[in-house]
Amino acid sequence: MREKLELVCPAGTPAAFRAAIDAGAHTISCGFNDETNARNFPGLNFSREEMAQSIKYAHRKDAKVLIAINTFPRAGAFSRWSQAVDDAARLGTDAVILADLGLLDYASHRHPTLRLHLSVQAAAANADAIEFYAKSFGVRRVVLPRVLSVPEIAAINRKISVETEVFIFGGLCVMAEGRCSLSSYATGKSPNMNGACSPASHVEYREEAGELVSRLGGFAIHRSAAGAAAPYPTLCKGCFEAGDYRGHVFEDPASLDAASLIPQLAEAGVTALKIEGRQRSRAYTEAVVRSFRKALDDHAGGRPIIAGQLRDLTEGQQTTSGAYRKAWR
Amino acid sequence: MSEARIIPGFPAVGAAALRLAPMAPLSLLGARLAKNLGRRHPSLFTRLGDQAEKIFLIDPSDLPLVFRLAPRPVAPRLEAVRRDRAGRWDARIAGPLAALLGLVHGVYDGDALFFSRDLVIEGDTEAVLALRNAIDNEEIDLAAEAAAMFGPLEFVAAAPVRLLAALGSEWSGVALARTPRQRPV
Numbered sequence: 138m139r140e141k142l143e144l145v146c147p148a149g150t151p152a153a154f155r156a157a158i159d160a161g162a163h164t165i166s167c168g169f170n171d172e173t174n175a176r177n178f179p180g181l182n183f184s185r186e187e188m189a190q191s192i193k194y195a196h197r198k199d200a201k202v203l204i205a206i207n208t209f210p211r212a213g214a215f216s217r218w219s220q221a222v223d224d225a226a227r228l229g230t231d232a233v234i235l236a237d238l239g240l241l242d243y244a245s246h247r248h249p250t251l252r253l254h255l256s257v258q259a260a261a262a263n264a265d266a267i268e269f270y271a272k273s274f275g276v277r278r279v280v281l282p283r284v285l286s287v288p289e290i291a292a293i294n295r296k297i298s299v300e301t302e303v304f305i306f307g308g309l310c311v312m313a314e315g316r317c318s319l320s321s322y323a324t325g326k327s328p329n330m331n332g333a334c335s336p337a338s339h340v341e342y343r344e345e346a347g348e349l350v351s352r353l354g355g356f357a358i359h360r361s362a363a364g365a366a367a368p369y370p371t372l373c374k375g376c377f378e379a380g381d382y383r384g385h386v387f388e389d390p391a392s393l394d395a396a397s398l399i400p401q402l403a404e405a406g407v408t409a410l411k412i413e414g415r416q417r418s419r420a421y422t423e424a425v426v427r428s429f430r431k432a433l434d435d436h437a438g439g440r441p442i443i444a445g446q447l448r449d450l451t452e453g454q455q456t457t458s459g460a461y462r463k464a465w466r
Numbered sequence: 467m468s469e470a471r472i473i474p475g476f477p478a479v480g481a482a483a484l485r486l487a488p489m490a491p492l493s494l495l496g497a498r499l500a501k502n503l504g505r506r507h508p509s510l511f512t513r514l515g516d517q518a519e520k521i522f523l524i525d526p527s528d529l530p531l532v533f534r535l536a537p538r539p540v541a542p543r544l545e546a547v548r549r550d551r552a553g554r555w556d557a558r559i560a561g562p563l564a565a566l567l568g569l570v571h572g573v574y575d576g577d578a579l580f581f582s583r584d585l586v587i588e589g590d591t592e593a594v595l596a597l598r599n600a601i602d603n604e605e606i607d608l609a610a611e612a613a614a615m616f617g618p619l620e621f622v623a624a625a626p627v628r629l630l631a632a633l634g635s636e637w638s639g640v641a642l643a644r645t646p647r648q649r650p651v
Binding site: 149151156184337338343349368424452 | 573576
């Protein structure tokens with residue numbers, strides 16, 4: 138029997154939270170209903186009371202809770218973020234996921250027993266950067282950016298003193314996380330500070346001559362022909378003309394599915410696998426968590442992993458193993 | 467395993483019958499349903515926030531009618547109207563009836579239905595997102611909501627209503643109630 142990897146699952150509502158745990162999640166990542174987390178969408182996330190009840194539910198079922206406070210505090214508004222850290226500690230979270238240096242410093246001094254995880258938003262992509270966070274703030278786990286290959290992850294794990302968590306399924310960003318300004322340019326709202334890439338208030342869909350036209354902040358960013366799969370209204374997945382080329386200049390609308398790489402990621406020393414999608418429904422959460430929990434159990438039991446079962450739920454209806462397998466090299 | 471992607475269409479004979487049906491009784495039922503939903507799921511409005519002031523046009527593309535939803539916390543309204551009398555709205559959500567009810571019952575994922583073009587949204591995207599998230603969190607079972615419309619006789623009505631919902635689901639292919647796996651345990 139191999140050592141079992143930890144499955145970290147997203148939840149955007151208390152209902153999705155319960156669905157994830159009932160489907161076999163070991164750990165839930167979630168956030169408060171404000172700009173302190175990177176999925177600040179309307180109708181999503183948890184009030185303090187809902188978070189308290191959800192944490193109790195998770196602990197009754199032997200699951201853990203990670204509260205993401207992973208946006209970057211705006212100048213003059215630090216107290217909103219520090220209050221979120223204080224509340225997370227008071228409510229009994231198992232860890233907080235942070236990105237900002239100031240907030241890490243605050244949390245490590247104010248709550249020395251609170252377990253700190255480094256968000257993917259911090260974009261720590263080498264051993265030296267990770268060790269800096271570990272030694273300076275006592276960070277215990279780092280969520281690695283989605284730009285590393287499996288051999289690079291293995292090399293990092295050999296040199297660091299903390300756990301690593303990597304994305305296994307869900308939406309992909311083309312940029313090293315935390316450094317993308319595309320959505321800010323089009324909407325005036327920063328994903329990294331306001332917590333929403335392509336905020337819904339700036340998104341417009343319209344059927345024009347049989348095509349679905351997506352606009353962000355007034356810019357037409359994609360036209361989907363009748364019957365063609367539609368992407369999220371993000372600039373990185375938009376279709377543009379550049380010279381003689383017309384197409385996805387930055388990135389194709391595809392989602393990460395690295396189920397087939399679970400054995401290699403385990404071999405590379407990864408502790409936890411993370412599913413993206415706090416903005417998705419409980420139907421998505423239930424289906425994806427159940428599928429990956431089975432995959433992890435099969436891996437631990439030495440059975441073959443059945444991959445590629447979740448394409449219908451993905452953006453663009455197509456999947457990729459992303460940077461884990463850099464086939465273009 | 468992923469959800470099945472084949473979304474059943476409402477039977478043509480049923481749609482034809484609805485074309486002749488008067489809207490008033492449907493609207494009356496809708497009004498009662500909305501009132502009960504508001505009473506039984508108050509957190510729906512908390513999650514909707516300011517978006518509760520919007521008018522949503524729920525447009526089942528395989529039916530000859532649409533629903534105007536005004537999810538006001540004090541007096542929520544759900545009204546059935548002919549498609550050509552839809553009036554003004556802030557946000558429109560269109561798709562097969564089975565897809566729309568599947569969203570309510572947690573059978574389908576809204577983003578996946580959007581990716582596959584089974585769901586069309588227009589107008590105020592922020593309002594649509596808030597409504598989707600608010601409904602998803604409530605774990606609504608329309609059969610249970612229908613039974614609750616009988617007030618103190620709910621416990622008597624529950625079994626027949628669930629049986630009717632099961633028969634209706636079998637005939638139309640549309641999930642009129644949550645399946646046991648989707649109901650809280």
